[in-house]
Structure formats: structure tokens, C-alpha cells
Amino acid sequence: MTTSTPEPAPPDAPSQTELAAHVAKLAGRLQHGAITNLAGPVADLARLRRSLDAAAGSDPVVWRIIFAGFPEQPDEPLPSRGEYAAYLSVCLFAIHQQSKNTQMHGGGRTHCLGRAIRQLAQSGTDAEPDGAIVKRFNAVVTADDFNEVIHHLRSLVGLLRVSSIPLDYGLLADDLYQWQLSSKRSGVRLRWSRDFSRVPRVPKTGLNTDSPDPDSTND
Template identity: 40%
Template sequence: MSEKNESRTQAIRGYVDGKIQWLWGLPENQRRAELAKLRRGIGHAPGELPDLWGGLLQGMPASFYGTNGPSHEEWAVYLALTLYALHQQSNDTVCVSQLGCTLGRAVRRLAEQTVASGQDWTESSILRRFNALATAEEITEISHHLRGMIQLLRAAKPDSIPLDYPRLAVDLYGLQCDAPQLAQLPANIRLRWGQDLYRYEKNESSETQEKEN
């Protein structure tokens, strides 16, 4: 990946991470209000709702701005933050954005939780949903499938399954790009999702649970 593209993905990651840190620095009531505003943006395109302009655009690098509709960067940031707000709903004590909890890993944990005792996780219906997300090509279609997956992660028991939202934003940016010199090519991103899905072995999951208990 060129230095320019690497700088761009780092800027996207840093911006989303900074916004989440900003939200958690707010008083609880104000944080709830900001998250509620972000949730209202789900299903809309960046820029459609003026109430969201301040929370999303304040501090955004000018290089992210689109000149003929939302840019790839604006879509990536917008989707990551609005879906984060959806995931965070009804959880005031723990931030659901955790570094290293990639989409493939999160889906693996979800699949393991949703199968009957003794059933292999690969038989979970969650994988059909994940496949639909992984094969979606247009950003609004990706958004639709991703929203459903986030709702499932939020509803997981006993606790919501976290997700690395700065990493997700970088992935969403890459899914919109087709420059051959860009390491974040859509095919590469989908491959990594699959690698993370199958790399997360059961014994690793058990070790993680033991550390958490």
C-alpha cells in the first residue's frame, strides 16, 4: 500500500477512534443524547440530517470531504459511528468498541453462541447472514446487512459482543475502493474477514472466557 493510502486509512481509524473517545468523555446524559442522534442517522446518507453535522463533521479532515455527494471516507466514518451508536444502545457502562475485535472474530463468537449444545458453529444461521454481508457490493446494501449483524451482536447473551469500530471504518472505506495499488481492496478485506472467522478456534475462545471470568 502506498504511503498516501496508508496515511488515509490511519486517518480514518484515528478519526473514528477519537470520536468514540470523545463520546466517552462526555457526561452520561450528554453521551446518551449524542448516541441517540447518531442512531437517527441509520438508513440515511451522510449529510441528510443536519442534527448530525456537528457530531460527525466537527474535526473531520477536509481531505475526507466529498465534492459530488458523500466521499468514500465520509460513508465509512458515518456508517461506523451510527452503527456504533446502535450497538451501544442500552449499555451505559462498557464501551462496545474494542480494538482487535474484528468483524470475523465477532461473528465467530456470535455463531458459537447461537447453535445448540453439541452442534458445530458452522451450522449456525448466522453464517448465511454473514455471507450476504460479505458478498454485498454497493455501500447501501452493505449498510443494510451490517445493521442486521450489529443488532445481533448487541442482543447476544449474556453480554453484547464487542467490535473494533475504527477497524470497521477502514474496512468500509476499502470496500468502496478499487485502486489496484490499494492493499485495502474489497477482495482482500473479504478474505481477511473469512480468515478471522475461521482462525478464531474454540480453544482460543475458551482461553479468552477464562481470562474474563
């Protein structure tokens, strides 16, 4: 059995906290503008939706929308891992928020990828998760190619949008950054699988629905 030496994070990489905070702040601003029907954010989201399949950096307007104030922008010929993760996350968010008058970027681990997809697949605590959704989620977790991951995520984000289930795009950006590091990839997959395995709580009539999620104490 051969082992590989874990590669260190690039010296110019933003910290996970910086990356997540930047993407979350941008998604929050864009969704507020979309919900209140402000012309600028609505136009920005439309442009972002068209950019998911384009090369990062090929549209200077899109780059400016996403990366104004970004923690690190190295002077390199290709986008950094952090830039690529932010670019893809924000473009996916633009698809998620399209024509929605509620917030599709949710903050916190209750809206992480695995839990959001489990909510999508689960109609109640006693029900088996929908097999078709499980199959789509498994395809994301087991994908060996980053473009394949994004392809499957795009499909799942479309389903989350139809069901009005939010996703934390700051956390997703962190996950996509780490996936690009071979030493971190198995940890991302494990986190997604663990989060999906948590059955979502369904509030019962007459009970206090403000009680905390028991899983959230460990987040």
C-alpha cells in the same frame, strides 16, 4: 478474461490510520458518555441511531458530531468515501451501544468484524458455528452492492448488541472505505473470511487466562 486497472485512492482521502483513529476516538468518547449517563453523548447517540437511513450530510448536527476534527473534508458535492465510511460506522456504533452499560466499541483486531461474528456464532471451541449466523455473515461477504453490505451489517450489529460482543469501529470504518474501492474489495472480503475462520479461544478453569491469543502476534 478482462482485467480492470486498479483505481488509486483519491488524493484527498484520509489514510486508513487517520480514519480508524478518528472513528475509534469518537466511539470511545460517546460510549464513555453513554455509560456514565452524560446528557450530551446520550442525546448524540440517539440522534445518530436515527440517521443511519438518512443521506449523509442531510442533518448538520449529525455531521458536526461525526466530523469535527476529521482529517479531510473535501469541497465536493457528495460525501467522500472516507466521510461515508466514517458516517456509516459511527451510526452503526450508536445502534450497538444503545442501552448498554458496557463498552461496545472494542480496540484491536480481536474485535474486528470477522472475529466478533465468529464469537457470536460459536458457543465453544468444539461446537459448530450457528448456521443462521453463518448465513448472515456470508451475506455480508458476498454482497455486491454497498447498500446491501450496510443492510446486513445493521442486522449483525443488532445481534452483537444483544450478546454484548464488542466491535472495533475504527477497523470497520477502514474496511468500509476500502470496500468502496473495487481494487481493494476482494482483500476486504478475504480479511473478513479469514478472521471469521479463527475459532475463538474459550478460557479453561484453572489456567492462566492472561496468555496472549496466538493469532494476535501476526496482527
